[in-house]
Amino acid sequence: MSFLGLRFKEVIVSSSGHATTQQEQESSARPRRSKSKFGCRECKARRVKCDEAYPTCKRCQRQGIVCSSAPRLTQWQIETPWLSLQPKTFVNRRLLQYWLEKVSQTLVIDPENNPFSFPALEYIAQSSALLHAIQSVSASHEQYFSANTPIIALEERGKAIACLRKEINQSQHAPNALILTIMLLALAQCADSDTKDYGKQHLFATRAMIHSMLQNTSMLATNGPAIQLCLGMYLYWDMCSSFLVDPCESQGLNSLNISNAVHRMGDWHHPMYGTCSGLLLIMANVGRYCRQILDSPQNRNFVQEAVLEAQLTTWKTSPANPRLGHLYEAFRNHGLIFLYRAGAHAQSSCLMDPDSSEAQESLIQQYAEETVRHLMQIPATSHYLNFQSLPLLTVGSELTESNQSLRDQVRDRLRAIYSLNRLPANLLALRLLEELWDARDRGNPSFWLPHMLQKDWRLLLG
Numbered sequence: 001m002s003f004l005g006l007r008f009k010e011v012i013v014s015s016s017g018h019a020t021t022q023q024e025q026e027s028s029a030r031p032r033r034s035k036s037k038f039g040c041r042e043c044k045a046r047r048v049k050c051d052e053a054y055p056t057c058k059r060c061q062r063q064g065i066v067c068s069s070a071p072r073l074t075q076w077q078i079e080t081p082w083l084s085l086q087p088k089t090f091v092n093r094r095l096l097q098y099w100l101e102k103v104s105q106t107l108v109i110d111p112e113n114n115p116f117s118f119p120a121l122e123y124i125a126q127s128s129a130l131l132h133a134i135q136s137v138s139a140s141h142e143q144y145f146s147a148n149t150p151i152i153a154l155e156e157r158g159k160a161i162a163c164l165r166k167e168i169n170q171s172q173h174a175p176n177a178l179i180l181t182i183m184l185l186a187l188a189q190c191a192d193s194d195t196k197d198y199g200k201q202h203l204f205a206t207r208a209m210i211h212s213m214l215q216n217t218s219m220l221a222t223n224g225p226a227i228q229l230c231l232g233m234y235l236y237w238d239m240c241s242s243f244l245v246d247p248c249e250s251q252g253l254n255s256l257n258i259s260n261a262v263h264r265m266g267d268w269h270h271p272m273y274g275t276c277s278g279l280l281l282i283m284a285n286v287g288r289y290c291r292q293i294l295d296s297p298q299n300r301n302f303v304q305e306a307v308l309e310a311q312l313t314t315w316k317t318s319p320a321n322p323r324l325g326h327l328y329e330a331f332r333n334h335g336l337i338f339l340y341r342a343g344a345h346a347q348s349s350c351l352m353d354p355d356s357s358e359a360q361e362s363l364i365q366q367y368a369e370e371t372v373r374h375l376m377q378i379p380a381t382s383h384y385l386n387f388q389s390l391p392l393l394t395v396g397s398e399l400t401e402s403n404q405s406l407r408d409q410v411r412d413r414l415r416a417i418y419s420l421n422r423l424p425a426n427l428l429a430l431r432l433l434e435e436l437w438d439a440r441d442r443g444n445p446s447f448w449l450p451h452m453l454q455k456d457w458r459l460l461l462g
């Protein structure tokens with residue numbers, strides 16, 4: 001049975017009891033209900049009217065506070081056929097529906113093309129591990145990944161791990177279902193209250209799977225898009241954690257194998273990030289290099305830096321639309337600033353020299369300001385928000401006292417991302433930024449990565 005392209009229309013039941021779809025409702029141009037029933041938590045607590053703007057309502061935005069709304073689920077017109085495929089006791093319909101409609105949308109740039117939502121039902125029906133991982137993440141997401149993880153989320157996570165152990169050795173399980181399961185388990189773990197845990201074991205497990213996938217030529221030949229989906233998930237995840245992995249731990253995949261695989265992907269449109277696979281690989285290498293010279297500044301390698309800088313500046317793609325282009329420019333500038341700042345930091349720890357030259361400082365400033373402007377070209381209602389927290393931290397940390405309005409925009413944006421994907425790392429990144437801005441304003445600017453590591457935090461942002 002194929003679920004590709006299966007869509008559900010939202011059913012609205014009017015006061016007369018007559019059910020219409022949203023489209024019919026819109027075309028009948030009825031006046032909008034004026035009283036808010038579903039306002040955000042903050043407006044409800046203050047008993048004021050909420051405009052229900054998503055992800056941040058107007059009132060919360062004006063007040064500069066985090067807006068937490070309770071997303072409404074739709075009423076489905078058709079009974080889903082897949083429920084019979086699993087023993088019914090496994091399926092928590094509410095949590096699964098919440099995943100299909102809401103949580104899965106935080107993983108992609110385009111809700112209309114989301115292989116992790118309805119199309120994934122095919123895999124969910126076959127993999128109990130995936131079903132439980134999804135239900136665990138949904139239960140945590142529903143509670144804003146609170147410090148006290150809901151019991152059901154923990155139970156579901158335990159079941160997912162137990163099932164995964166069995167499924168991982170069975171060849172009939174699709175690699176993308178396994179990798180999605182592992183990625184969700186990592187996400188759930190990172191969102192727990194331990195700020196040191198970035199899900200290293202899960203990342204390494206995925207890396208081993210990608211490694212054997214790249215060795216398996218028959219799999220590469222027959223499984224095109226599924227393999228590319230896996231590879232892209234790994235590329236994005238690897239980029240986000242490249243500077244978190246201790247340099248004494250095993251580093252990325254064989255660079256020739258992975259760069260060949262990325263080359264084969266070319267401009268293939270990945271649902272998580274579009275056509276920037278090549279840029280993600282460069283950014284991951286930048287992240288690994290920066291962490292290495294942070295830990296061993298004497299190993300700074302100017303040739304490697306020049307190569308990485310040239311790769312970043314010359315990387316090109318044809319984004320599907322201008323907003324995606326803004327996101328990619330933000331990624332590129334994040335990479336460049338990261339590289340310059342790590343180099344300057346290594347220099348200062350080796351030679352007791354000033355941090356960096358005036359010319360380089362002004363270049364970093366220029367990139368930082370440019371990047372905030374790029375990101376603000378993307379509206380706060382866009383799904384592209386899901387992929388902005390890392391560049392926001394890097395460029396945000398470089399903003400000076402004279403850039404208060406850009407700092408405010410960075411604050412608003414990180415809060416909006418949190419309202420959307422609810423991952424606590426976004427608010428922790430904002431906390432880091434406030435500390436870095438304070439220090440900078442007192443005349444002690446510092447690089448965000450060592451500052452974060454000194455706090456013993458390993459934030460997985462992205």
Ligand SMILES: [Zn+2]
Binds near residue numbers: 039042043050
């Ligand atoms: Zn509100």
Ligand SMILES: [Zn+2]
Binds near residue numbers: 041043050056058060
């Ligand atoms: Zn609000």
